Amino acid sequence: MRRFERPVPTLWWLKRRAYFLFILRELTAVFIAVYLILFLILLYQLSLGRQAYETYLGFLATPGMIVFHVVALVAALYHTVTWFGLLPNIIVVRFGEYRVPSKLIAGANYVPWIAVSALIVLILTRG
Amino acid sequence: MSKATIVLEVLRYRPEQEQEPTFQIYESEYREDWVVLDAINHIKDHIDGTLSYRWSCRMGVCGSCGMMINGEPKLSCATFLRDYYPDPIRVEPLANFPIERDLVIVMDDFMEKLTSVKPWILREHEKPISEGEYRQTPAELARYKQFSMCINCMLCYSACPVYALDPQFTGPAAIALAHRYNLDSRDQGRSWREQVLSTEEGIWACTYVGTCTVVCPVDVDPAGAIQQAKLSTTTDWFRDVLMPWKGR
Ligand code: SF4
Ligand code: FES
Numbered sequence: 235m236r237r238f239e240r241p242v243p244t245l246w247w248l249k250r251r252a253y254f255l256f257i258l259r260e261l262t263a264v265f266i267a268v269y270l271i272l273f274l275i276l277l278y279q280l281s282l283g284r285q286a287y288e289t290y291l292g293f294l295a296t297p298g299m300i301v302f303h304v305v306a307l308v309a310a311l312y313h314t315v316t317w318f319g320l321l322p323n324i325i326v327v328r329f330g331e332y333r334v335p336s337k338l339i340a341g342a343n344y345v346p347w348i349a350v351s352a353l354i355v356l357i358l359t360r361g
Numbered sequence: 362m363s364k365a366t367i368v369l370e371v372l373r374y375r376p377e378q379e380q381e382p383t384f385q386i387y388e389s390e391y392r393e394d395w396v397v398l399d400a401i402n403h404i405k406d407h408i409d410g411t412l413s414y415r416w417s418c419r420m421g422v423c424g425s426c427g428m429m430i431n432g433e434p435k436l437s438c439a440t441f442l443r444d445y446y447p448d449p450i451r452v453e454p455l456a457n458f459p460i461e462r463d464l465v466i467v468m469d470d471f472m473e474k475l476t477s478v479k480p481w482i483l484r485e486h487e488k489p490i491s492e493g494e495y496r497q498t499p500a501e502l503a504r505y506k507q508f509s510m511c512i513n514c515m516l517c518y519s520a521c522p523v524y525a526l527d528p529q530f531t532g533p534a535a536i537a538l539a540h541r542y543n544l545d546s547r548d549q550g551r552s553w554r555e556q557v558l559s560t561e562e563g564i565w566a567c568t569y570v571g572t573c574t575v576v577c578p579v580d581v582d583p584a585g586a587i588q589q590a591k592l593s594t595t596t597d598w599f600r601d602v603l604m605p606w607k608g609r
Contacts, residue, residue: 236376237459237467242525249432253522256570320569323585324592330500 259316262309269306272299318343367391367442368449369400371412374460382460384451385409391442397450398426398437401464414464421578424514428464429453434519434576455519457528471515474531478539478557483550495547508541508586510579517573517583529562533573533583536564540586543593552597559594567591 247253272294279290293299321343322336366388374382387408389400398416405412416426419438426437431451442450458466488495517533524530539558543551558564567587574584 235461237461238374238376238382239459240456246522246525250572252572252575253570256568260568320571320588323574323582324588326589328500328504331503333503 255316259313262313265302265306265309266313269303269310314347318347365391367400367446369397369404370449370451371401371404371464372451372453372460373412373463374454375411376462386449391446393443395442396438397428397430397435397440397442397452400442400450401437401452412464413462422512424512427455427514427516427519429456429519434516436514436516436578439578455515457519457521457525458515466515468515470528471513471518471532471534474535475513475538477531478535478542478554479550480535480538480542482542482545482548483553484547485549497546501546504546505541505544508537508544508581511538511541511581511583512579514578516576516578517581520572520576522570522572523566523568527562527566530566531558531563533567533587534581536567536590537581537583537586540590543590555594555597558590559598564590564594 243249247257276287276290276294279286294303318340322339325339327334327339367390369387369389370384371387372382373385387404389403389408392399395403396419398419401412401414402416405414414426414428414437416438417423419426421436421439424436427434428437429435429452430437430440431445432453434455437452452464454460454464454466458468458470461467482495511534513534515534518524521530521533524532536558539554542548543554564587567584569584569588571584574582577583
């Protein structure tokens, strides 16, 4: 008997809030990748000497670059927070029949994150 | 007083008489304690006996009455009319599966995927009955119990955009059940199943959209199972590479 196959709409990711949020999370990776490329260029310019490095810093201080970095920061935060929220479903810690509650596993990720971020801020502001 | 009614827009497909599915409007009796399946049964019994659909237990156990209800994959026996009344309800066959007739989908693909992971206890050597049963502690049971609750309703496949775009994907329930047996202390088929699962069409096709877990009527959390399977497959791989003498 002839069966009917329903086509998948191109805009399937708009059909559900969860799909859209998922696509958004995937897209954050683009901003993070571009940020890393800019950062690698920064290191390269540094290796070329003071003059090149300072010219590049000037470029990074242009309004467009500042806007990009703010957006990339928001993207990175969104990715991190949503990912930490998913981790309790992946990392299951059990003691016998007892399963460590999700909140504790999710929360445990914030501690090293905040600690490392604080350390970096400390190093940057002291230098 | 005339009886209250509710409108159901039901997708119909009669392959012998039409090229494409079309919606048919039915006006069913409405009762506050009725679920969508009750209304469909009412239509079948009193309005149109040609309507085809699957159901059996009408109590969320058999997993055969899954339908798209206003675009959401749901068990029609567990979805109350009163949550939609007085608005009309749109009923369609489960998404991401071919339609066989009306609300009946072709589920061969799911059945093949399910058997492909051998969701039963695999033993290298069966011990003789005289040695007694395979015993299990409550803690060992707790490791896999959640994943063993699956009723094979396929709602998760209907909610999964990866399966929609790539029908080769093994899919949520089959992987969750494979993981369930991998976690079972009586089972010895883990490395065999990992070969099946650890492929581009298996666990690694999943991008963790997570809607399968949202729609699952019995809280199996197939998305969690897939990510846990990724984690254990990876740690098993590292152990095999770093400590080949360890075996499994
Ligand atoms: S995992 Fe949940 S949604 Fe998927 S088939 Fe099993 S019971 Fe249904
Ligand atoms: S009829 Fe059995 S689950 Fe709905």
